[in-house]
Amino acid sequence: MMIPPFLSIDPATRHVSLDASNPAFYxxxxxxxxxxxxxxPTFYWEQQKQWFFTGYDHVNSLLRDRRFGRQILHIATREELGLPEPDQHVANFDLAERYSLLELEPPEHTRLRTLVNRAFVSRHVERMKPELAELANKLIDGFEKNNEVELLSAFADVIPVTMIARMIGIPEEMGPQLLKWSHAYIRMYLFGRTREDEDGAERAAKEFSDYVKTAIAQRRANPRDDLLTHMIHTEHKGQYLSEDELVSTTIVLLNAGHEATVHQIGNSARIILESGRDPAALFKDEATTERTVEESLRICAPVHIFQRWALEPVEIDGISFKRGDKVSLILAAANLDPAKYSDPLTFKPDRNEAPNLSFGAGIHFCIGAPLARLELNVVLPILFERLPGLRLAHTPMVKDVYHFHGLDRLDLAW
Structure with missing residues (x-):
């Protein structure tokens, strides 16, 4: 295996030097x-000053390991851990994140997830199939005659944000604004973020939160059959969600409910077209469609990294971690582990090997996985069936960020 020239590996110390902003990498x-x-496969990334795991078994077990958690301040103070005080210039962002399902640990996580989970189980999501197909067809009607399209802006951006907005009870004409807030918001998660990124995320968090508070007030006054009303009025063991919990949960559902799926629609379309395989065979029936979708999730996952805090001293793969250490799990790399997948860099929808880890595992397994899978299984066959002869018009442009893997543009013709 050739080591790319921009990657430096010292197997003896397991230290790796890699610039995440290098276009050849991302x-x-x-x-x-x-x-x-x-x-x-387990390495210390010098630029990130942290240990990373890429092996399937390590990533899979660490996602489920209760000695590690998404937060640490529920069991230790900043002073004990030597962590700096929070930055005041991102106070609104921190408040919006405080009760995020992605960040909490039990018992708070259990309570919030129980309240939200009912809306996302497969049988509820399955009911959205007809309106999902109708939306995909309507969008294709709008550009079919042009014989060319930039797929992200005309199709991939629109479908997930429209569906999650409908589900929560946010007017779908808010879609473009939700996308702007979301894009600014998630820049806080990137390696090497700048003060400009932080200021943009702070503004987005404030505006997003204010908007959600207004929507909550409207639902309190006029309940409807939507997820926001359900979250306001449903109790768990005698407790209701607080205002701050409602805001955090709504924001995380809107962000997570579309950001990754937008990327994955583009990633999947690209990998299918580049594979040279016949789309008619890939989407022949529900079973082949499902295998095609799962293989595209495996080989080009939209979210690459999830981090965990060590909640107690622990040793993994010969590395000792103390309480308060952070580790990173590369989901997208675990999906390529040659110990689990034959010829892992090849798109093979007929493979019957380990399930991909693109949605995580354990108590933080992606709550929106049934919705994301439904969207991919419905809209991709429609896209390829409606536009026979679909091909790449230009080389796809990958977003200039690492961590969230997706395209900036996907120009297609037929």
């Missing part, structure tokens, strides 16, 4: 993951 991270699997 354009094709799979090549780097393949080299890491050969030489150093």
């Amino acid at each position: 354009s094709d991270p799979n090549a780097v993951y393949a080299a890491l699997h050969v030489h150093c």
Whole structure:
């Protein structure tokens, strides 16, 4: 396995040097993951000053390991851990994140997730199939005659945000604004974020929160059959969600409910077209469609990294962690582990191997996975069936960020 020239690996110390902002890396991270699997599947990333895991079994078990958690301040103070005080210039962002399902640990996580979970189980989500198909067809009606399209703006951006907005009870004409807030908001999660990124995320969090508070007030006055009303009026063991919990939960559902799926619609369309396989065979029936979708999720996952705090001293793969250490799990690399997948860098929808880890595992398994899977299983067959002869018009442009893997543009023609 060739080591890319921009990657430096010292197998003896398991130290790796890699600039995440290098286009050669973020354009094709799979090549780097393949080299890491050969030489150093558990490694210390010098630029990030943290240990990372890429092996399937390690990532899968660490996602479920209760010695690690998404937060640490529920069991230790900042002073004990030597953590700095929170930055005041991102106070609104921190408040919006305080009760995020992604960040909480039990018992708070259990309570919030129980209240929200009912809306996302497969049988509820399945009912959205007809309106999902109708939306996909309507969007294609709008550009079919042009014989060309930039797929993200005309199709992939619109579908997930429209569906999650409808589900929660947010007017779908808010879609473009929700996308702007979301794009600004998630820049806080990126490596090497700038003060400009932080200020943009803070503004987005404030505006987003204010909007959600207004929507909550409207639902309190006029309940409807939507998820927001359900979250306001449903109790768990005698407790209702507080205003701050409602705001955090609504924001995380809106962000997570579309950001990754937008990326995955583009990623999947690209990988299918680049594979040279016949779309008619890939989407022949529900079973082949499902396999195609799962394989595209495996080979080009939209979210690459999830982090965990060590909640107690623990040793993993010969590395000792003390309480308060952070570790990173590369989901997208675990999906390429040659110990689990034959010829892992090849798109093979007929493979019958380990399930992909693109939605995580354990108590933080993605609550929106049934919705994301439904969207991909419905809209991708419609896209390829409606536009026979679909092809790449230009080389796809990958977003200039690592961590969330997706395209900036996907220009197609037929």
